[in-house]
Amino acid sequence: MIKVDDLTKYYGATLAVDRVSFEVQKGEVVGFLGPNAAGKTTTMRMITCYLEPSGGNVEVAGHNVYDHPHEVRNCIGYLPESCPLYPEMNVVDYLTYIAELRQVPSPERRGRISEMVEVTGLASVLYKDIGELSKGFRQRVGLAQAMVHDPDILILDEPTSGLDPNQIVEIRRLIRDIGREKTIILSTHILPEVSATCNRVLIINDAKLVASGTTDELINSAQGGDVVTVSVQADQDALYEAMREAPFVSEFNKVGEESVDGRAWIALEIKSGESAIGERLFRLVVDKGWSLRELRTEKMSLEEVFARLTTAG
Amino acid sequence: MKNVWTITRKEFRAYFDSPIAYIFITAYLLLVNFLYLWTFFVVGQADMRPFFGLMPFVLLFFVPSISMRQWAEERKMGTLEILLTTPVREVEVVLGKFMASMGLLAVMILLTFNIPVLLGYLGSPDWGVIICGYLGSLLLGASYMAIGLFASSLSENQIVAFIISIAICTLMLILGEWFFLMLVPDIFVPVFDYIGLGTHFESMGRGVVDSRDIIYYLSVIGVFLYLNVNTVENRSWV
Numbered sequence: 366m367i368k369v370d371d372l373t374k375y376y377g378a379t380l381a382v383d384r385v386s387f388e389v390q391k392g393e394v395v396g397f398l399g400p401n402a403a404g405k406t407t408t409m410r411m412i413t414c415y416l417e418p419s420g421g422n423v424e425v426a427g428h429n430v431y432d433h434p435h436e437v438r439n440c441i442g443y444l445p446e447s448c449p450l451y452p453e454m455n456v457v458d459y460l461t462y463i464a465e466l467r468q469v470p471s472p473e474r475r476g477r478i479s480e481m482v483e484v485t486g487l488a489s490v491l492y493k494d495i496g497e498l499s500k501g502f503r504q505r506v507g508l509a510q511a512m513v514h515d516p517d518i519l520i521l522d523e524p525t526s527g528l529d530p531n532q533i534v535e536i537r538r539l540i541r542d543i544g545r546e547k548t549i550i551l552s553t554h555i556l557p558e559v560s561a562t563c564n565r566v567l568i569i570n571d572a573k574l575v576a577s578g579t580t581d582e583l584i585n586s587a588q589g590g591d592v593v594t595v596s597v598q599a600d601q602d603a604l605y606e607a608m609r610e611a612p613f614v615s616e617f618n619k620v621g622e623e624s625v626d627g628r629a630w631i632a633l634e635i636k637s638g639e640s641a642i643g644e645r646l647f648r649l650v651v652d653k654g655w656s657l658r659e660l661r662t663e664k665m666s667l668e669e670v671f672a673r674l675t676t677a678g
Numbered sequence: 679m680k681n682v683w684t685i686t687r688k689e690f691r692a693y694f695d696s697p698i699a700y701i702f703i704t705a706y707l708l709l710v711n712f713l714y715l716w717t718f719f720v721v722g723q724a725d726m727r728p729f730f731g732l733m734p735f736v737l738l739f740f741v742p743s744i745s746m747r748q749w750a751e752e753r754k755m756g757t758l759e760i761l762l763t764t765p766v767r768e769v770e771v772v773l774g775k776f777m778a779s780m781g782l783l784a785v786m787i788l789l790t791f792n793i794p795v796l797l798g799y800l801g802s803p804d805w806g807v808i809i810c811g812y813l814g815s816l817l818l819g820a821s822y823m824a825i826g827l828f829a830s831s832l833s834e835n836q837i838v839a840f841i842i843s844i845a846i847c848t849l850m851l852i853l854g855e856w857f858f859l860m861l862v863p864d865i866f867v868p869v870f871d872y873i874g875l876g877t878h879f880e881s882m883g884r885g886v887v888d889s890r891d892i893i894y895y896l897s898v899i900g901v902f903l904y905l906n907v908n909t910v911e912n913r914s915w916v
Contacts, residue, residue: 376916413763416916435765443763449756453695454688465684466764510760 366391366518366548367412371421374407381407383572384421391517394544396563397552400675404572405552406446409520412550413443426517439468442511446522448504452496456487456506459495460513467514481509485539501532508539519543521551525558537562556667570675580667587670590638594620596630596659597650604631604655611649613642630658681766685774689748690781698747699782706740706786714793724801729793730811730883734851734876737819742843744782745826746836748775749906753834753915768910772903776827783819787812807885814882817895821875822847824902831909850875850898 367389374382382404389395399405410416412423414434422429428436451459460478469477482488485505490498495506504524511519524540525533533555540549540562553559559566560580568576568583576583597604608617614635621632635646643662650657693699713736714729721728752758761771797803822843829843830836852858854874859867871877875898878891 410759410916415759415763416913438763438765441763443760445756445759445763447756449758449760451692451755451757453692462684462688463760463764466681466761466766468765 366393366426367550368424369408369412369421370423372408372411372418372423373420374404374411374416375419380572382411382418385569385572385574386421387567387574387577389548389550391548392546393565394540394549394551394563396559396566397550397569398554398556398559398566398671399552399569400554403569403675405569406522408569409443409522409550409552412437413441413520414438415443439514440517442514442516442519444507444511444519444521444524447526448507450495450503450506450510453494455492455494456482456498457491459506460509463510464513469514477513477515481513484512484543485509500527501529501535504528504532504536505539508536508543512543517548519547519549519551521549523553524551525553525555533558556671560667568671568674575674576670583670584665584667585640587673588665590615590636591640591642592663592665593635593637593643593646594632594659594661594663595635595646595650595657596621596623596632597655597657598628598630599650599653599655601629601631603653604633607649607653608633608635611645613637613639613645632659634663679770681770682774682777685766685771686777686781689775689778693744693778693782699785702740702744702782703786703789706736707789710736710790711793724797724803726793726797726803726808726811727883729790730815730879733815733818734879737815737822738844738847738851740786741783741819741822742826742829742840742847744779745823745843746830746839748779748827749831749910750834750836750839753831762910762913769907772827772907772910776823776903779823779827780820783823784816787815787819804885807883810885810887811883813887814879814891817882817892818875818879821850821895821898821902824899824906825850828902828906828909831906834915847875 369385369387372382372385373380385404385408397405397408407416411418411430412425414430414437418430422431423437424430425437426440428440430437454462457478460481461474464474464478482491485508487502487505487509490502495503498506508521508524511521521540525536528536537558540551543549544562551562563580565579566577566583567574576586578586608614615638616636618634619631620634623630623632635642643660647657647660710729710732713732717728749758752761762768794803794805794808797808825846826839826843829846830839832842833839851874853870854872854877858874859870862870872894878894881888882891
């Protein structure tokens with residue numbers, strides 16, 4: 366659906382986007398992550414034909430942004446950062462204006478607008494000036510304007526910034542519902558949002574694409590293998606010996622010791638270069654005849670992955 | 679071209695949905711009526727030439743204050759990003775904004791009809807000269823408007839846009855004035871005389887419609903609208 370190839374943008378001498386390439390398939394919801402000023406907005410602006418790339422290529426539904434910008438714009442609905450709307454217009458007038466500019470044929474216009482009003486829950490504020498609306502409602506107007514021409518692709522730049530927690534949940538639910546039928550790229554720096562709404566994540570840092578994949582894939586590749594915590598009742602020396610011999614254990618640390626009814630439980634944190642070592646570890650303990658009361662695979666959080674990818678170098 | 683009309687309607691309504699249009703129209707009518715009638719009864723001639731003589735200076739302030747918001751406001755608010763990612767061409771947006779602001783200016787200028795009505799009641803004015811003067815005022819106003827819109831696209835601050843447009847308009851006025859022409863070498867005098875915004879207006883104010891004057895105004899409008907399309911296409915502010 367969207368194919369980005371070696372996309373590059375210079376502002377004067379500053380490199381804002383550096384040879385970014387990715388593809389988005391039909392029906393995917395892709396989260397675009399990155400620190401502020403990493404190049405997320407610039408990339409989105411080039412896909413929506415607001416800015417012309419300095420190099421590389423973007424193809425949207427088979428149309429190239431250089432040669433067919435109007436066709437590209439036709440299949441994209443775009444909500445820019447901070448949701449800029451005309452405060453002096455009322456909601457219906459505004460949606461009608463955008464529908465006209467979006468070339469929605471006039472017999473269908475009313476139907477499309479009332480459908481959008483229903484989907485985004487704007488019925489109660491139809492005739493209010495946009496300037497009088499709360500931020501949550503304004504964001505819904507922004508989403509309605511992006512979808513009024515029924516585009517296949519939605520590009521949303523920080524759709525939940527500045528909203529309160531309840532509004533965030535509502536907008537996310539809305540995005541998830543819309544995402545069943547449409548291809549969506551949304552940018553954010555709120556990480557739980559990605560796990561809550563997206564199938565796939567692109568992480569961009571310092572103008573470059575540094576990672577791409579599902580959240581699980583990103584976590585696994587960042588971690589490089591399993592980290593498992595076990596709590597075993599065993600003789601300490603024998604336990605250490607077994608760990609040193611086990612081929613899948615690359616590193617272990619004692620993280621605690623507890624005495625219950627005169628029996629000592631030793632807690633170990635085990636690092637491995639491989640994944641899914643839980644079962645093998647369990648067999649090892651059973652074979653030795655020890656007792657096991659806890660075996661937990663530790664997952665790095667997306668926050669840690671993000672921090673690792675966007676701060677180190 | 680349908681887009682031009684859509685944008686014109688939206689921008690024209692935006693003036694009348696806010697107090698801006700009413701304030702401008704009232705202030706303009708009060709000012710020009712006062713300035714004209716101040717001497718009218720003393721001179722006692724059914725003649726609108728003093729009235730049109732005011733136009734280059736009065737419009738110099740009113741037109742940029744109409745045009746200043748058009749691009750500057752959209753840039754500041756970010757609404758331009760939505761507008762320019764819909765399938766409209768920059769030239770359509772420029773023309774739409776130009777026509778909408780010209781609409782407001784035309785309403786303002788035509789609402790001074792009380793003066794010709796008064797003249798017709800008190801005496802027998804030369805209607806040809808009056809119609810010609812109105813046409814000249816609209817053309818001069820349209821030139822100021824094209825300059826003002828271009829200036830508005832240069833800044834996201836409305837006040838800066840206002841000042842830039844007054845500066846450009848004043849410069850274009852001065853070029854054709856006698857005190858400036860005295861300073862330039864003789865061979866260039868006809869050139870500057872032609873470039874000056876005011877010279878062409880004076881002949882129209884006397885009732886002379888010369889195709890050269892009309893072509894002059896249309897080319898000034900064309901050049902500045904073209905520059906405007908250019909700045910918007912380049913989006914040098916992003």
